[in-house]
Amino acid sequence: MATFGVIISNRSFFPDHLVLTAREKLLKALDTWGHKYVILSTEDTYMGETMTYDEAVKCAALFRAHQDEIDGIIICLPNFGEETGIADAVRMSRLDCPILIQACDDDLDRLQLENRRDAFCGKLSLCNNLYQYGIRYTLTARHTCPVDGEEFHADVEKFAHICAVVKTLKNARIAQLGARVMPFRTVRYSEKLLQQSGITVETEDMSEIFADVQELKDEKQIAEKIAEIRAYGNICCGISDEKVEKQAKLIIAIENWMKNHHCQASAIQCWDSVEANYGCAACLAMSMMGEKGMPSACETDVMGAVSMLALLKAGDVTPIYQDWNNNYGEDKCINVHCCNYPANVFTEKPEIANLDILATTLGTEYSFGALKGRVRPSKMTYLKVSTDDRRGVIKCYLGEGEFTDDPLDTFGGVTVCHVKDLNGLMKYACKNGFEHHVALAQTECADILEEALGNYMGWEVYRHS
Numbered sequence: 163m164a165t166f167g168v169i170i171s172n173r174s175f176f177p178d179h180l181v182l183t184a185r186e187k188l189l190k191a192l193d194t195w196g197h198k199y200v201i202l203s204t205e206d207t208y209m210g211e212t213m214t215y216d217e218a219v220k221c222a223a224l225f226r227a228h229q230d231e232i233d234g235i236i237i238c239l240p241n242f243g244e245e246t247g248i249a250d251a252v253r254m255s256r257l258d259c260p261i262l263i264q265a266c267d268d269d270l271d272r273l274q275l276e277n278r279r280d281a282f283c284g285k286l287s288l289c290n291n292l293y294q295y296g297i298r299y300t301l302t303a304r305h306t307c308p309v310d311g312e313e314f315h316a317d318v319e320k321f322a323h324i325c326a327v328v329k330t331l332k333n334a335r336i337a338q339l340g341a342r343v344m345p346f347r348t349v350r351y352s353e354k355l356l357q358q359s360g361i362t363v364e365t366e367d368m369s370e371i372f373a374d375v376q377e378l379k380d381e382k383q384i385a386e387k388i389a390e391i392r393a394y395g396n397i398c399c400g401i402s403d404e405k406v407e408k409q410a411k412l413i414i415a416i417e418n419w420m421k422n423h424h425c426q427a428s429a430i431q432c433w434d435s436v437e438a439n440y441g442c443a444a445c446l447a448m449s450m451m452g453e454k455g456m457p458s459a460c461e462t463d464v465m466g467a468v469s470m471l472a473l474l475k476a477g478d479v480t481p482i483y484q485d486w487n488n489n490y491g492e493d494k495c496i497n498v499h500c501c502n503y504p505a506n507v508f509t510e511k512p513e514i515a516n517l518d519i520l521a522t523t524l525g526t527e528y529s530f531g532a533l534k535g536r537v538r539p540s541k542m543t544y545l546k547v548s549t550d551d552r553r554g555v556i557k558c559y560l561g562e563g564e565f566t567d568d569p570l571d572t573f574g575g576v577t578v579c580h581v582k583d584l585n586g587l588m589k590y591a592c593k594n595g596f597e598h599h600v601a602l603a604q605t606e607c608a609d610i611l612e613e614a615l616g617n618y619m620g621w622e623v624y625r626h627s
Contacts, residue, residue, distance in 0.1 A: 239266060368431055368435060
C-alpha cells in the first residue's frame with residue numbers, strides 16, 4: 163500500500179463532466195486497489211482541480227503539509243489539462259518523490275465538443291514542461307488508458323514499488339558490522355558517494371557485538387531464540403546445545419544493535435574473526451534477519467546490502483546474496499555461497515550445519531551456523547550496485563533470468579542460474595570492474611529497478627537482455 167498525492171487537471175474550455183468523472187473513477191479505483199491519497203477537495207478548488215496558478219499554490223501547500231506521508235504523485239489528465247498549473251504545483255510542493263502521469267483515452271465515437279478530451283496531446287505538453295523544470299517523471303505503459311482499468315492498475319502497482327525503492331534508499335541506514343577482511347578489496351566502497359544519494363552507513367566493530375553478547379542475562383529471551391532456531395531449520399547431527407545457544411546469543415545481540423541504530427540492512431564480517439574470536443559462523447543470524455525483511459550481505463559487502471534492500475522493495479521478495487561461481491553449460495552458471503539465505507528461498511526446510519570449505523581451515527568446532535540447501539526454481543531478478551570511486555558515480559547492472567532445477571551435486575547454498583547471453587553479462591561485469599557478488603530475488607522486477615535507480619536515484623544503470 164502506498165499514499166499518493168493526486169493532481170486532477172483541467173482545461174477550462176473542455177467539458178467539466180470529464181474532470182468530475184475521472185476524479186470519481188480514479189479515487190474509487192485507488193480505494194479498491196488498497197492505496198491512500200491526498201487530493202484537493204471540491205471545496206478547496208473548482209471540482210478539486212489544479213489548473214490556475216492560485217489552485218497550484220493550494221495543491222502545493224496541501225502536499226507540503228503531508229510530505230511525510232506521500233510516497234509519490236499521480237497526475238491525471240481527464241482532458242488536455244493545464245500543464246503550467248501542474249508543473250507549478252509540483253515545483254512548489256518541493257516533494258522529492260516519483261511522479262506518474264496518466265492521460266485518459268478518447269472514444270472515437272465521442273469526439274464532439276461536449277465529450278472530446280485531447281489528453282493524448284496534453285500529455286506531451288505536460289511532459290515538456292516538467293522536463294524544462296528538471297522534474298523527473300514516470301509514464302504509463304500505454305500513452306493513454308482508462309483511469310480505472312486493469313492496464314492502469316498494473317501501472318499503479320509498478321509505480322508503488324518504484325516509490326518504495328526510492329523512498330527507502332533515499333533514507334536508508336546500512337549497518338557495517340566488523341572490518342573488511344584484509345584480502346577482500348573487492349568489497350571496497352565509497353561512503354561519501356552513498357551519502358550523496360541519502361544512504362547512511364553506520365559502522366561497528368565486532369568486538370562491541372561480542373561485548374553485547376556477554377551482557378545478555380535474560381534466560382527467557384535466550385530460550386525463545388533457541389526455540390526459534392530449532393523451528394527455523396534442521397540442525398545437523400552432532401551439534402551441541404552449547405553451540406546453538408552461542409548462535410542464539412549472537413543473533414539477539416545483532417538484532418538488538420540493528421534495532422537500536424535504526425538500520426534496515428547490514429553487511430557483516432562473517433569470517434574469520436567471528437569464528438576465531440566468538441566460536442561460530444554469522445550466517446544464521448544474517449539468514450534470520452533476511453527472513454524478517456532486514457537483508458544482510460556477506461563479507462562486509464555494504465554495496466551488496468544496498469543491492470538487496472533495493473531488490474526487497476522492488477519485488478516484495480526476500481533476496482539472497484551469491485557468487486557468480488561456476489560454469490554450467492550455455493547461458494547457465496552455478497551460483498553458491500556458504501550460506502546465509504533466508505529459509506523461505508529453499509526447496510525445503512534447510513539444514514543448519516558447519517561451514518564447508520572454511521571449516522577445513524577454521525575447524526568444525528568454530529564453524530557452526532551455515533545453512534545448506536537448494537534454492538527453489540523460479541523466475542528471478544539480479545542486481546549489483548557498486549560505487550565507482552574513480553569516476554565519482556554509483557553504477558549498477560541488472561536483469562532477469564531464472565533459477566533452474568538442473569542437476570547439481572555440490573555443497574552450501576546453491577542454485578543453477580539461467581541468464582540470456584550470460585557470457586555477455588560476464589564480459590560487461592569484468593570490463594566495468596564489478597564485484598563477483600550479486601543479489602538475486604525470486605521474482606521479476608527489473609523494470610521497477612531500472613526506473614527507480616536510473617530515473618530517480620540518478621545512478622548509471624545497465625539493463626542486460
